[in-house]
Amino acid sequence: MPQIVHTTVYTLDELSQAAREHARSWYREQGIHDEWYDYIYEDFQTICRIVGIDLDTSPVRLYGGGTREKPHIWFSGFSSQGDGACYEGRYSHARGAAGAIRAHAPQDAELHRIVDLLQNVQRRNFWQVHSTFRQTGRYSHAYNMKIDVERDSPTWQPPTEGAEDTVVEALRDLAHWLYRQLRDAYEAETSDCAVDEALAVNEFTFTKDGKRFG
Secondary structure, three states: OOOOOOOOOEOHHHOOHHHHHHHHHHHHHHOOOHHHHHHHHHHHHHHHHHHOEEEOEEEEEOOOOOEEEEEOEEEEOOOOOOOEEEEOEEEEOOOOHHHHHHHHOOOOHHHHHHHHHHHHHHHHOOOOEEEEEEEOOOOOOHHHEEEEEEEOOOOOOOOOOOHHHHHHHHHHHHHHHHHHHHHHHHHHHOOHHHHHHHHHHOOOEEOOOOOEEO
16 A cells, blocks of 8 residues: 655755765766766867867767767776876877967967977978877776877978977877866866755755755
């Protein structure tokens, strides 16, 4: 025979401190949606176009039918030793990249440095350097990117001394930069202040010990 059970529920601000932490932990594990990093991916794709990187993509089926192209960007985070970010694609000289990146991100000295490194290599090699890179191994990390660097010289000249190492360093530094953007955004998204606001806006309720109700 059906029974009616009465349960007293609480909003976050009605819970004890320990119960609030329990409620916040639930939201961090279950309530954060994948799209929290979409805007970072979009900005990274713009930066790649400025730098001269053509990211690889794969078609992804949409719920309503059709497909969209998903860029080959991966990350893991944010508390394990192997955490990081990586990407796949091709790099070649992009004219005006140094000025364009400063217009896009005027305060980001690290992006300026990375683009300047690549532009200096291109200048010494008559704008002929290009690179391909792909993820290898199990981890999404800059050092799991296999990066090949070549020079497209009509007279078969090799890259100048140190050019290959500089391009590899710059492309990996860009992966490190991406990871820091993701980490900082995640920390902001999961801060106590942000979580408390999300719980209040969504009118979530909890039992006395902070377990999600309903």
